[in-house]
Amino acid sequence: SFVVPHPPLLPAYQELAPYNVVVIELDDGPGLRLVGNLVASPDGPINEVDPSAIRIGQAVRVVFQRCGDVHLPRWLALAE
Numbered sequence: 001s002f003v004v005p006h007p008p009l010l011p012a013y014q015e016l017a018p019y020n021v022v023v024i025e026l027d028d029g030p031g032l033r034l035v036g037n038l039v040a041s042p043d044g045p046i047n048e049v050d051p052s053a054i055r056i057g058q059a060v061r062v063v064f065q066r067c068g069d070v071h072l073p074r075w076l077a078l079a080e
Helices: 011-016
Strands: 021-025 033-036 060-067 070-077
Touching: 033 070
Parallel strands: none
Antiparallel strands: 021 033, 060 070
């Protein structure tokens, strides 16, 4: 599933809105779900995928973006 946040948002994210937030269920762990953003390139901005292009059940793979001292999971959309 996914949502598209619109303002009001945290100030750091206002310029990026609207952007997608997806919930991913892992094939290797049914019932295990992770949240992140669907991106078209590993270092792309969180708003680079048009929300109307997102399909439930779409194949993705995890990529990580460094954000200070942590690495955030993001989901790279795979070609269908």
